[in-house]
Amino acid sequence: MRHKTNTRSSLFLMELIIAILFFSLASAVCLRMFAKSHQLSTDASAGNQAVNQTVNVAELIRYDLQNDTRTLSDTYPEADILYSVVSNAADVYNGSVIYFNKSWETCSADLAEYRLVIQAQDSSATLRKYVLSMYSLSDATDCIYELPLSIHIAREVGAHE
Numbered sequence: 537m538r539h540k541t542n543t544r545s546s547l548f549l550m551e552l553i554i555a556i557l558f559f560s561l562a563s564a565v566c567l568r569m570f571a572k573s574h575q576l577s578t579d580a581s582a583g584n585q586a587v588n589q590t591v592n593v594a595e596l597i598r599y600d601l602q603n604d605t606r607t608l609s610d611t612y613p614e615a616d617i618l619y620s621v622v623s624n625a626a627d628v629y630n631g632s633v634i635y636f637n638k639s640w641e642t643c644s645a646d647l648a649e650y651r652l653v654i655q656a657q658d659s660s661a662t663l664r665k666y667v668l669s670m671y672s673l674s675d676a677t678d679c680i681y682e683l684p685l686s687i688h689i690a691r692e693v694g695a696h697e
Contacts (some may be wrong), residue, residue, distance in 0.1 A: 585640045586650070586670040586681040593652060594668055594685045597629060601664055601687050608632075612642050629666065630656035649673055650680070662689050 596608045608629070609617040615634040635648035645651075650672055657665035666685040672678055 582650075582672065583680060589634075589636065589640060590652060590668045590670050590681055590683045593634065593654070594666075594683055597654070597666065597685065598687050601689060614642050614644055616645075629654045657684075662691055663687070664689060 593608065593612075596611055599605065600607050606617075609615070612634050615632065617629070617632045617634075632654040633645075634652040634654075635643050635645050636650040636652070637643040637647050638649045640650070650670060653669045653671065655667045655669070657667060659665050664687045666687075668683045668685060669679050670681045672680055
């Protein structure tokens with residue numbers, strides 16, 4: 537009789553070990569899925585903010601060039617905005633960098649998590665071309681968003697005689 541009890545308890549323990557192993561594997565898979573979904577959510581949020589900030593800067597550049605103002609440097613006072621000394625130069629913003637922290641607020645370079653780089657492309661007197669690229673500083677080689685920008689500058693026409 538004693539022998540049957542040992543066999544039954546051994547079988548029950550084996551069943552219990554298998555059940556614990558199954559639930560352990562299932563919980564590991566679930567935790568991995570939750571971690572991956574959190575990473576995807578964070579990346580999507582960063583992508584959306586990158587698009588919003590890049591489009592805002594593009595609109596400010598367009599406004600500045602069409603109205604001969606410096607709204608971009610007023611809006612982003614901590615940014616490294618490079619203005620050309622020559623008026624109406626094709627590379628007026630070339631090499632300018634705007635830094636953003638984790639909350640997507642402008643900040644200095646040492647507190648930055650993201651940077652927006654403005655690069656001038658081939659331009660003429662009436663057409664300015666730029667590429668605005670947003671990078672994550674945690675992975676500097678990965679461009680989050682890139683926006684090509686073409687701005688037509690209207691020429692002033694002399695008085696009609």
